[in-house]
Amino acid sequence: MRVVNKPFNKIDGMSLVKGKPLYTDDLCPPSALVVKVLRSPHAFARIKRIDTSEAEKLPGVECIFTYQNIHRKPFTRAGQCHPELSPYDKFLLDEYVRHVGDDVAIVAAVDEKTALNALKLIKVEYEVLKPVLDFETAEENPVLVHPEDDIFAHLPVGFDPKHNVACRVNFALGEVEKVLEECEVVISRTYKTQPQAQAMMETQRAFSYLDPYGRLVVVASTQIPFHARRILANALDIPASQIRVIKPRIGGGFGAKQTVNAEFYPALVTLKTGKPAKIVYTRSEVFNATTTRHAMKFTVTIGAMRDGKIRAIDVKALSNTGAYGEHAETTLGAAGKKVLPLYNKVEAVRFSGTAVYTNMVPGGALRGFGVTQGTYALESAVNELAAELNMDPTLIRDINMIKKGETTPLINMTTKGAGPDPMYMDSCMLDYCVKRGKELIKWEEKYPKYQVSRTKVRGLGMAIAQQGSGLPNIDMAAATIKLNDDGFFNLLVGATDLGTGAETILAQIAAETLGVDLEQIVVYSSDTDATPFDTGAYASSTTYTTGNAVIEAAVKMKEEIIKTGALYFNTQPEKIIFDGKYIICSATDEKISLADFSKKITYNLLHTQLSTTGSFVPKKQAPPYMAGFAEVEVDLETGKVEVVEFVGIVDCGTPINPKLARIQAEGGIVTGIGLALYEEVRYASNGKLVTDNFMDYKIPTRRDIGKITVEFAPGYEDTGPYGAKSIGEVVVNTVAPAIMDAIYNACGVRIRELPATPEKIWRALNC
Amino acid sequence: MVVNLKINGRHYTLDVPPDEILLTTLRNLGFNSVRQGCDTSTCGVCTVHVDGKAVLSCTVLTCRLDGHEVTTLEGVEEAAETIGRFLVEEGVEQCGYCSPGLIMSILYLEKCVPQPTDEQILHYLNGNLCRCSGYEGQLRAIKKYLEVKYGAGSKQAI
Numbered sequence: 061m062r063v064v065n066k067p068f069n070k071i072d073g074m075s076l077v078k079g080k081p082l083y084t085d086d087l088c089p090p091s092a093l094v095v096k097v098l099r100s101p102h103a104f105a106r107i108k109r110i111d112t113s114e115a116e117k118l119p120g121v122e123c124i125f126t127y128q129n130i131h132r133k134p135f136t137r138a139g140q141c142h143p144e145l146s147p148y149d150k151f152l153l154d155e156y157v158r159h160v161g162d163d164v165a166i167v168a169a170v171d172e173k174t175a176l177n178a179l180k181l182i183k184v185e186y187e188v189l190k191p192v193l194d195f196e197t198a199e200e201n202p203v204l205v206h207p208e209d210d211i212f213a214h215l216p217v218g219f220d221p222k223h224n225v226a227c228r229v230n231f232a233l234g235e236v237e238k239v240l241e242e243c244e245v246v247i248s249r250t251y252k253t254q255p256q257a258q259a260m261m262e263t264q265r266a267f268s269y270l271d272p273y274g275r276l277v278v279v280a281s282t283q284i285p286f287h288a289r290r291i292l293a294n295a296l297d298i299p300a301s302q303i304r305v306i307k308p309r310i311g312g313g314f315g316a317k318q319t320v321n322a323e324f325y326p327a328l329v330t331l332k333t334g335k336p337a338k339i340v341y342t343r344s345e346v347f348n349a350t351t352t353r354h355a356m357k358f359t360v361t362i363g364a365m366r367d368g369k370i371r372a373i374d375v376k377a378l379s380n381t382g383a384y385g386e387h388a389e390t391t392l393g394a395a396g397k398k399v400l401p402l403y404n405k406v407e408a409v410r411f412s413g414t415a416v417y418t419n420m421v422p423g424g425a426l427r428g429f430g431v432t433q434g435t436y437a438l439e440s441a442v443n444e445l446a447a448e449l450n451m452d453p454t455l456i457r458d459i460n461m462i463k464k465g466e467t468t469p470l471i472n473m474t475t476k477g478a479g480p481d482p483m484y485m486d487s488c489m490l491d492y493c494v495k496r497g498k499e500l501i502k503w504e505e506k507y508p509k510y511q512v513s514r515t516k517v518r519g520l521g522m523a524i525a526q527q528g529s530g531l532p533n534i535d536m537a538a539a540t541i542k543l544n545d546d547g548f549f550n551l552l553v554g555a556t557d558l559g560t561g562a563e564t565i566l567a568q569i570a571a572e573t574l575g576v577d578l579e580q581i582v583v584y585s586s587d588t589d590a591t592p593f594d595t596g597a598y599a600s601s602t603t604y605t606t607g608n609a610v611i612e613a614a615v616k617m618k619e620e621i622i623k624t625g626a627l628y629f630n631t632q633p634e635k636i637i638f639d640g641k642y643i644i645c646s647a648t649d650e651k652i653s654l655a656d657f658s659k660k661i662t663y664n665l666l667h668t669q670l671s672t673t674g675s676f677v678p679k680k681q682a683p684p685y686m687a688g689f690a691e692v693e694v695d696l697e698t699g700k701v702e703v704v705e706f707v708g709i710v711d712c713g714t715p716i717n718p719k720l721a722r723i724q725a726e727g728g729i730v731t732g733i734g735l736a737l738y739e740e741v742r743y744a745s746n747g748k749l750v751t752d753n754f755m756d757y758k759i760p761t762r763r764d765i766g767k768i769t770v771e772f773a774p775g776y777e778d779t780g781p782y783g784a785k786s787i788g789e790v791v792v793n794t795v796a797p798a799i800m801d802a803i804y805n806a807c808g809v810r811i812r813e814l815p816a817t818p819e820k821i822w823r824a825l826n827c
Numbered sequence: 828m829v830v831n832l833k834i835n836g837r838h839y840t841l842d843v844p845p846d847e848i849l850l851t852t853l854r855n856l857g858f859n860s861v862r863q864g865c866d867t868s869t870c871g872v873c874t875v876h877v878d879g880k881a882v883l884s885c886t887v888l889t890c891r892l893d894g895h896e897v898t899t900l901e902g903v904e905e906a907a908e909t910i911g912r913f914l915v916e917e918g919v920e921q922c923g924y925c926s927p928g929l930i931m932s933i934l935y936l937e938k939c940v941p942q943p944t945d946e947q948i949l950h951y952l953n954g955n956l957c958r959c960s961g962y963e964g965q966l967r968a969i970k971k972y973l974e975v976k977y978g979a980g981s982k983q984a985i
């Protein structure tokens with residue numbers, strides 16, 4: 061391969077490091093009205109009276125929206141395919157506010173100061189209601205987060221707001237109880253994961269204006285421009301044809317921007333006033349008013365034989381979706397569907413999950429998307445089983461985990477549109493990942509622990525994980541390739557580069573397929589008027605799904621060039637060869653360079669525009685896999701844990717760009733370290749966040765991470781573009797369970813509730 | 828309030844509200860490399876130099892800068908290009924939102940300790956958060972940059 065599997069620099073890299081004005085706020089016209097949102101100070105309340113008259117009188121205030129002067133129409137902000145699995149349980153503004161930070165009123169003014177002053181002048185009288193703040197008892201709680209009757213779910217997801225239930229996910233294979241009874245060892249453990257914040261450096265923001273045709277243009281820091289167009293159209297009650305969404309460079313997303321959030325407000329203002337309007341969220345707004353990783357609780361029961369063979373797994377899951385059911389079903393489902401197939405040799409498996417409403421910040425998408433939570437629970441339980449059996453955790457994996465060429469009916473059962481034919485995991489390199497990880501971390505030498513001083517012990521732990529590569533038969537991507545009059549190509553994709561280098565690798569794939577140099581591919585992306593459809597940057601789909609669409613478009617383009625070349629040379633297409641540089645007529649040995657050819661067919665002969673489009677939807681599960689190994693040092697006096705090293709061996713098939721893939725892996729592992737040791741969105745007893753800034757909410761700094769070692773397994777996925785699978789999310793999943801087991805091995809403390817703070821460990825050691 | 832200050836070598840006389848932070852002033856003037864990442868002076872994304880020292884532009888009031896000299900990434904284009912190239916070679920400019928602040932901190936580190944130990948690098952750059960890259964690659968890039976510039980004889984070993 062010439063271009064693929066090569067460490068090219070990101071095509072937009074130099075502009076980014078030179079600080080060029082490429083992000084949403086840099087592009088906003090200075091005349092834009094500034095939009096601010098009045099937010100609820102209460103976890104749950106009904107607005108009895110709201111008086112905006114004083115605020116409206118303030119010079120410079122352009123317009124104010126409250127639930128009283130806005131249309132009422134339920135919708136979901138979750139960015140997913142239509143019809144969404146998320147319930148339509150949100151209104152632009154509502155009489156009820158359901159969490160601290162929920163929106164009460166929208167103000168637009170000539171500048172920020174005026175807008176902020178206007179917020180202060182709005183008088184709201186609340187009937188403060190008793191909030192639901194404990195998700196473990198939410199289902200039985202007589203207080204209903206959604207008492208209104210006009211909300212609904214499009215699909216049968218078990219939506220039951222009269223019991224605070226947003227959805228249920230249940231699936232089973234075999235007879236769990238019966239097999240468990242036959243097992244020699246059964247362990248049952250409960251694990252909890254905390255809400256985690258996405259914490260991308262650029263907060264949510266958007267600006268809007270009307271184009272020359274009076275259509276609404278929304279420039280937004282989003283992961284999902286096409287879903288955003290549909291969601292905005294539905295919520296604002298205008299035709300989608302009247303909306304254009306553009307995503308410029310964005311300062312990270314990690315799932316936060318897979319939910320439409322800030323976009324509604326300036327859009328409303330522009331529609332009402334005809335003027336450009338913008339909103340930029342403060343960091344505190346991000347914490348209070350957007351989403352977090354769903355907090356989940358799992359009870360995992362595993363039945364095994366003394367020889368280590370796992371025969372049955374039963375998982376009961378409860379997810380806190382907060383005030384709105386955004387991504388509730390999909391994250392909960394993923395916690396089972398993309399976790400349990402790791403152990404494909406079981407005779408019985410069952411997953412029963414419920415996602416409940418509470419008066420807390422809504423759950424949403426965050427890199428790993430439920431799989432992270434589920435993997436922590438299942439992998440911790442498998443590690444506990446190994447300890448119970450006195451068995452090396454890598455051995456219990458070797459006996460039970462899925463290997464190359466294997467499958468489980470569970471995969472078909474949980475894949476939309478899967479037929480009866482088994483889907484074999486032909487590219488699974490887990491076996492290699494575990495073996496190589498053991499070597500790199502020096503497992504045989506160091507496992508389970510060694511003393512470094514009187515008070516410091518180092519322990520080792522490991523875990524395995526998978527994710528998906530796009531969503532089979534659901535998530536679709538398209539790509540258009542256009543030949544220009546100087547022999548270069550436009551590659552138009554709806555795909556959304558969050559900084560991961562998606563555009564670069566898609567250009568690499570196009571260049572490889574067309575046989576041209578990377579420089580000949582000019583990428584334009586994420587503009588709903590100008591690029592073809594793409595579901596967006598989520599579900600680890602861009603490389604695999606959009607990558608395949610790019611190949612299809614490029615193959616078609618080659619065919620077009622050959623067909624047009626045949627017309628040009630007045631011969632049959634079979635006699636034409638296109639080698640990336642020249643169009644060659646094999647009959648006569650005549651040739652013409654691509655640059656001359658494209659000029660000729662544009663200006664002199666044929667007069668034709670070559671343009672092709674490819675579309676792709678995954679048909680098969682092509683999960684990436686990973687084995688993660690942690691070495692930690694526990695300070696027995698303070699309970700503090702330091703990561704000495706984390707080794708991640710990743711099976712993402714062919715890395716299209718090994719350099720960018722490596723950084724994806726390193727970044728994902730650090731997010732996993734944050735989840736394992738530091739990060740937690742915490743609430744006061746009245747439902748107010750106590751961690752709504754980067755002082756109280758700690759993400760890892762460069763001091764907190766230890767050494768990170770990443771290698772790739774030499775895998776190849778037949779259905780992937782040039783053998784590639786995804787990488788963006790799988791890299792987060794092994795970290796927490798591996799670190800928890802390393803802590804246990806170092807000091808005997810099992811942390812079953814993330815994060816493993818020094819306090820928890822100290823208490824377990826001393827109390 | 829009227830302030831006279833130098834930004835990237837050019838004189839400015841500005842009339843700013845007394846509570847305006849330097850970050851806002853700079854963005855209003857079109858220095859878009861300066862960005863906001865937090866409300867609590869914790870992220871480092873807004874780092875600029877004031878009189879040659881790395882400073883969080885979100886924590887300085889513009890009206891206090893009368894007679895002072897401010898440098899943003901736009902004012903050190905050549906250095907940005909050079910250091911930036913090392914970051915790009917390593918692939919660590921993911922979303923790139925944190926890159927300008929990081930480069931300003933690297934320049935200050937380099938000025939104070941041209942041949943830093945790992946510990947000194949951490950000390951000077953710890954306040955520059957990055958959620959994308961995982962930091963490891965940044966460290967590789969920074970070490971390579973310093974090594975190429977100041978020679979392999981320096982203390983830092985790769």
Ligand code: FES
Nearest residue numbers: 864869870871885
């Ligand atoms: S904006 Fe975060 S430190 Fe200045």
Ligand code: FES
Nearest residue numbers: 922925957958959
């Ligand atoms: S590259 Fe995105 S925050 Fe650093």
